[in-house]
Amino acid sequence: MPEGDVLRRTAQRLDVALTGHVVVRSDLRWPSAATVDLVGTTVVGTRSYGKHLLTRFDDGRTLHTHLRMEGRWRVARTGSPQAAARSDEVRAVLATQEWTAVGYQLGMLDVVRTTDEHAVIGHLGPDLLGETVDAEEALRRWAARRATPVAEVLLDQRVVAGIGTIYAAESLFAERIWPWTPADAVRDPSRLLAVARRQMQQSVASGRPPGRVHGRLRQPCVRCGTPIAVGQARKPPMERPIFYCPRCQAPPTG
Structure with a gap:
């Protein structure tokens, strides 16, 4: 299972590609989030917390994902074959005009209010890669x-x-x-x-x-x-x- 260092680098890649840009395509292939539409929101940023990822949007929502054993996020140029995300392993797609982030074989996926992030990570101890550690x-x-x-x-x-x-x-x-x-x-x-x-x-x-x-x-x-x-x-x-x-x-x- 990817560890905190891998999640931090993943968060950095998503941050560079998406932060500050408007979502033009949103496709969450997850039963509890299949009807969620993030199109039109602006990505505020992505941060890691331990082995979890939190992608935040300007409408007050957060996409929470966890890679578990097989999951991974990949970033491709919007309009490229990789950005088409046709694989049956795809669980999430977030695209801006320039870049598309594709989540493969994700182990967890939730959309929560940003103020309710504690509902998905509140049980965890301090993030060892946080700016400060309690x-x-x-x-x-x-x-x-x-x-x-x-x-x-x-x-x-x-x-x-x-x-x-x-x-x-x-x-x-x-x-x-x-x-x-x-x-x-x-x-x-x-x-x-x-x-x-x-x-x-x-x-x-x-x-x-x-x-x-x-x-x-x-x-x-x-x-x-x-x-x-x-x-x-x-x-x-x-x-x-x-x-x-x-x-x-x-x-x-x-």
Whole structure:
């Protein structure tokens, strides 16, 4: 599932293409929004919040989308073959005179009043890529998870929003923390969250995640040469793979 860095870059692309322009074509191929017409509105902007996207319009409405596993937004020149959006994978089309944004295989889609955005994202923790992060609130939510394995807490969008398997693994590797350490035994959760935030910010800027441990099963650790292993966070059907170095991230003694 795309993580916060990918959603931030997606929001930036939609922002550049659509913001300040009038919608000339609106096609929401979603049962609960099929009759919604956004033609004639002006796009105010698109922002990401964790793994969610919020596209706002000047009539006080917001298009909320979530990519889940397979979703993606693509931008094409209006009038081009790509902008025709004839694929049965298309779930949303927003077009201006110049650019057309096409949402494929979106996992969630809602149209809500902008003042009611909390109805779709209000359950989430602080956005780790927000301009500011409410660290006090994040730590309060962290503490409530008590002895839950730290990898699972990082993946919990109700604690902080935006981290997935990549940045859970990469931040834990950077701090040499065993992924199944109880959350209340992590010495400095705020430092760990700051590391994940910095890694994601760097990826937004470069387009590349760290790549030091995630997805490198049986390849040598970049620090010690030990083959990278993979374990499981959370229970089925919500299990997620967590890559780690058995030596650099050895279980705490005692």
